[in-house]
Amino acid sequence: MxxxxxxxxxxxxxxxxxxxxxxxxxxxxxxxxxxxxxxxxxxxxxxxxxxxxxxxPDVEAILFAWHERQVSEHLQHLAKIGHGAGSPGQRLKAVLEEFAQISQQRHGTELAALLHRGEHVADAQQHLNHFIQHLLAEGVRTGEFRDDVAPGELANFCLHSLTAAARLPSKAATRRLVAVTMAGLRPD
Amino acid sequence: MxxxxxxxxxxxxxxxxxxxxxxxxxxxxxxxxxxxxxxxxxxxxxxxxxxxxxxxPDVEAILFAWHERQVSEHLQHLAKIGHGAGSPGQRLKAVLEEFAQISQQRHGTELAALLHRGEHVADAQQHLNHFIQHLLAEGVRTGEFRDDVAPGELANFCLHSLTAAARLPSKAATRRLVAVTMAGLRPD
Missing domain, CATH: 1.10.10.60 (Homeodomain-like)
Structure with missing residues (x-):
């Protein structure tokens, strides 16, 4: 052909x-x-x-493919925000706020738990982890973030802390969660 | 009889x-x-x-009973630390460090995930959440903790952030995780 x-x-x-x-x-x-x-x-x-x-073959397979596309679109959106204007700290805050909002929407359900067992989610989390690490490393150089804990550990802290967003009741609550998380990253 | x-x-x-x-x-x-x-x-x-x-009836039932006892002992131990000497901030730090060490030991495995689906774990988490809320509220009154976010949200932040401990490689890393988490709680 x-x-x-x-x-x-x-x-x-x-x-x-x-x-x-x-x-x-x-x-x-x-x-x-x-x-x-x-x-x-x-x-x-x-x-x-x-x-x-x-x-x-079945609805579950479509849901996984659909979720894979969702996750990929979210990652692209977060990357765009992270590469935008502003200091590393401002950009990280914007990325974490967007990520917290995404986590809040329709998450914390049984089906979300099922879809999140997919390999694509682990891949996306690792991707996001690396991306956040880069922003953190940039911010350490500009003095916005603490330098006594490695960026890898700080990224891990951020992503685990933000899992709390899945059960938060409002956008305002997710913004407070991000503010508290960001405060943990500041130098003494 | x-x-x-x-x-x-x-x-x-x-x-x-x-x-x-x-x-x-x-x-x-x-x-x-x-x-x-x-x-x-x-x-x-x-x-x-x-x-x-x-x-x-089977090994799984014993493992659940065994885990229930473990969790209950851990809670008692954490309560003892939380009711010890020192300011609310010092006591919360000691509680979170102990909790992070417990989370690090033999957690992050498939079986830990199974046992943690038990109701006793949800109960224990809620218990610990309330206990930490009380310490936070005390610390807000003494000025050690921020008062712009409710103790309930701060407790939620702490417990989610510390889930990162399950996959940390060392005691030193869990101490750093607690330090970063505690920094998020400080007033501006």
């Missing part, structure tokens, strides 16, 4: 795959994650059930 | 129950939690297998 044909097929697959994830995300937002069925997803995505089964 | 007889039976039951948990704890320390069998436990506790089965 000519290369162009392969690329067209590949582009079509990506498009349908994306439509399936979009449909699932919409259904999830409407009726909660557990209620969604393969038939509903196929209908919403505008494809037959047989086609849907060529892409994914 | 006379009351004395009931009490004697009850005391005997407690003694045998304690011996079973002691035997299990020793075997666990020697060969790891997963390798322990009912026969080994009965032999080590000096009772027959049939008797052992009158107390516990």
């Amino acid at each position: 000519p290369r162009l044909w392969n690329e067209t097929v590949e582009a079509h697959r990506r498009e349908v795959g994306g439509a399936i994830l979009d449909a699932t995300a919409e259904l999830v937002a409407e009726q909660g994650l557990r209620a969604v069925t393969m038939s509903q997803i196929a209908e919403k995505a505008g494809i037959g059930r047989a086609t849907l089964y060529k892409y994914f | 006379p009351r004395l007889w009931n009490e004697t039976v009850e005391a005997h039951r407690r003694e045998v129950g304690g011996a079973i948990l002691d035997a299990t704890a020793e075997l666990v320390a020697e060969q790891g939690l997963r390798a322990v069998t009912m026969s080994q436990i009965a032999e080590k506790a000096g009772i027959g297998r049939a008797t052992l089965y009158k107390y516990f």
Whole structure:
């Protein structure tokens, strides 16, 4: 087959795959994650059930793929914030606030716990950990952060402290959590 | 039956129950939690297998009872430290350091995750959370801790931040984690 044909097929697959994830995300937002069925997803995505089964074996597999896309979008968004304007401390604060808000939304549920057992989450956490370490190291050089604890340990502290966000009731509470966490990073 | 007889039976039951948990704890320390069998436990506790089965249906049930006892001992130990000498800040630091050391020992494993799904752990966490809240409230009054965030939120922050201890490689690292956490609690 000519290369162009392969690329067209590949582009079509990506498009349908994306439509399936979009449909699932919409259904999830409407009726909660557990209620969604393969038939509903196929209908919403505008494809037959047989086609849907060529892409994914069951709802759980779609949910994992959907979550993988969510996590990847979150990471890109956090990276953009982290590479923005301001001192390392200002940028880290913005990253942690955004991360805390993300953690607060629809987390702390049984299904979130299931999805978070996926390998993609461990990878994303490691990625975020490294990214935060870099910001911390930058801030140590500018004197914004303490230098008596290694950036790796500080990043670990931040990410564990922010797991508290999953059960917080409001945006204001997540901002306070970030403020307390940031205070732990300051030099004496 | 006379009351004395009931009490004697009850005391005997407690003694045998304690011996079973002691035997299990020793075997666990020697060969790891997963390798322990009912026969080994009965032999080590000096009772027959049939008797052992009158107390516990399987190894998992003993492990849960054993863990419940561990958790309860840890809580008592932490309460003793928290009620000791020193300012609220000094006592909280001592409590958090001890808690971080406990979390570091043999935690972060698959079996620890299983045992921690037990209700007794949620109860203990809530108990510890309240205890830490009280120390924080005391420290707010003495000016050692910040008063712009409620003690309940600060306690939540502490306990989540210290979950990082489970995977730390050394006592020194857990002490640094506590130092960073305590720094988050200081007034501006």
